[in-house]
Amino acid sequence: MTTMTAAAREGAIDHATKYYEEGRFQSDLGALVAFETESQNPEQKAELMRYLREAMEPRLVAMGFACEIFANPDPRGGPLLVGERIEDPALTTVLTYGHGDVIRAQTDQWREGLHPFRLVEEGERLYGRGTADNKGQHLINIAALEAVLAERGRLGFNVRIVIEMSEETGSAGLPEFFAAQKDRLQADVLIASDGPRLQPDTPTMFMGSRGGVGFDLIVDLREGAHHSGNWGGLLADPAMILAHALASICDRRGQIKVPEWRPDSLTPAVRAALDGLPIEGEDGPAIDHDWGEESLTPAERVFGWNSFAVLAMTSGVPEAPVNAISASARATCQLRYVVGTDPEDILPALRRHLDREGFGMVKIVPMDRGFFKATRLDPDHPWVKFTAASLARTAGKPPHILPNLAGSLPNDSFSEILGLPTVWVPHSYRGCSQHAPNEHVLKPVCRDALRAMAGLFWDIGETGGPGA
Numbered sequence: 001m002t003t004m005t006a007a008a009r010e011g012a013i014d015h016a017t018k019y020y021e022e023g024r025f026q027s028d029l030g031a032l033v034a035f036e037t038e039s040q041n042p043e044q045k046a047e048l049m050r051y052l053r054e055a056m057e058p059r060l061v062a063m064g065f066a067c068e069i070f071a072n073p074d075p076r077g078g079p080l081l082v083g084e085r086i087e088d089p090a091l092t093t094v095l096t097y098g099h100g101d102v103i104r105a106q107t108d109q110w111r112e113g114l115h116p117f118r119l120v121e122e123g124e125r126l127y128g129r130g131t132a133d134n135k136g137q138h139l140i141n142i143a144a145l146e147a148v149l150a151e152r153g154r155l156g157f158n159v160r161i162v163i164e165m166s167e168e169t170g171s172a173g174l175p176e177f178f179a180a181q182k183d184r185l186q187a188d189v190l191i192a193s194d195g196p197r198l199q200p201d202t203p204t205m206f207m208g209s210r211g212g213v214g215f216d217l218i219v220d221l222r223e224g225a226h227h228s229g230n231w232g233g234l235l236a237d238p239a240m241i242l243a244h245a246l247a248s249i250c251d252r253r254g255q256i257k258v259p260e261w262r263p264d265s266l267t268p269a270v271r272a273a274l275d276g277l278p279i280e281g282e283d284g285p286a287i288d289h290d291w292g293e294e295s296l297t298p299a300e301r302v303f304g305w306n307s308f309a310v311l312a313m314t315s316g317v318p319e320a321p322v323n324a325i326s327a328s329a330r331a332t333c334q335l336r337y338v339v340g341t342d343p344e345d346i347l348p349a350l351r352r353h354l355d356r357e358g359f360g361m362v363k364i365v366p367m368d369r370g371f372f373k374a375t376r377l378d379p380d381h382p383w384v385k386f387t388a389a390s391l392a393r394t395a396g397k398p399p400h401i402l403p404n405l406a407g408s409l410p411n412d413s414f415s416e417i418l419g420l421p422t423v424w425v426p427h428s429y430r431g432c433s434q435h436a437p438n439e440h441v442l443k444p445v446c447r448d449a450l451r452a453m454a455g456l457f458w459d460i461g462e463t464g465g466p467g468a
């Protein structure tokens with residue numbers, strides 16, 4: 001690289017740094033947080049459209065995007081914005097994505113002095129609902145594109161952008177919309193941001209996510225409860241049957257015993273990618289090293305394996321127990337799974353397993369709410385290597401690379417429906433209280449992320465990406 005192009009790369013990164021240091025990032029984020037875009041709250045439906053029309057569209061149009069806002073094909077979902085900035089159809093096209101909706105505000109649970117829809121600065125933190133998930137993250141990416149435009153006058157590549165407003169309710173309609181708009185969303189790669197960095201001071205990349213399946217296990221034996229003195233010893237206890245059924249699914253350290261739930265995808269390449277990744281930090285509870293698949297490292301357990309959880313469980317009335325054998329027991333369960341597990345066979349496999357173990361009386365009732373499917377991209381994919389090299393150059397150290405996020409994202413719509421390689425560069429950190437009161441971002445991470453993304457977008461414009 002010549003000195004001149006290296007200086008221009010620095011120029012683009014400087015624009016992004018100034019955007020942060022002059023306070024514009026903070027005031028722009030404050031403006032986005034003020035939109036009360038709770039997609040789980042039907043009373044805020046109008047806010048979803050207002051976010052797209054008033055916060056996103058004008059800014060993107062000023063950057064030379066042609067934008068269109070679509071009604072969601074699924075009546076449960078909010079509107080979707082699609083924008084495109086095509087410099088030359090022969091150039092590389094990047095698709096980027098963000099979600100402008102946020103989870104429930106939980107206003108009365110925020111700490112004194114904070115409010116979900118007001119950006120509050122405290123030390124290194126910026127508090128507000130959506131700062132981390134996901135307003136701050138797509139703002140950073142949009143501002144990084146602006147920084148490249150400011151330096152070069154053009155991007156050097158084409159961009160398409162999708163902003164959806166229903167991610168927190170499971171991205172209703174997104175798969176159908178993508179299937180219908182496949183041509184319009186055509187691109188070479190998805191580069192987007194959501195979720196946390198593994199450690200705040202080091203960029204992270206992930207290329208997919210774990211999927212999830214939710215279901216109830218119900219043991220419903222008879223009409224009503226019966227006196228535990230007169231009937232105890234004569235009537236089977238549903239809570240105990242349910243406990244034994246659960247114990248047949250996982251052993252006492254949480255190792256999965258359903259054969260089909262044990263993935264076959266923890267390859268040497270994936271193990272190598274996960275080797276040495278820091279899992280423990282100050283920003284969360286201490287890890288239980290004696291929990292989970294014994295032969296695996298903690299990183300392999302959370303990023304490379306499946307995990308079963310009992311989210312809630314009940315029999316009788318725990319708040320007011322009576323002397324009776326209860327009639328039924330219920331556990332709400334979840335399997336988080338990685339690629340290498342057949343999503344269509346998760347519940348049938350559980351049925352076969354429970355029957356084999358003598359628990360034919362345990363009913364499996366799938367949850368209504370859909371979940372995202374597991375996805376993953378090979379850590380050796382050219383776009384992974386290209387992005388990693390660019391992030392390393394800006395940060396001065398290599399990024400942490402995860403084959404997939406432990407949590408879930410609508411990544412299957414990008415990877416399966418649009419057929420794109422997917423590279424996610426998260427801009428938050430694990431202690432951000434995403435999906436809880438006191439959600440916040442760290443200011444140094446935002447500054448760092450603006451610089452990293454400006455460098456990445458600069459490099460794509462300079463070289464056309466790995467395929468060019």
Ligand SMILES: [Zn+2]
Nearest residue numbers: 103133168435
């Ligand atoms: Zn979220």
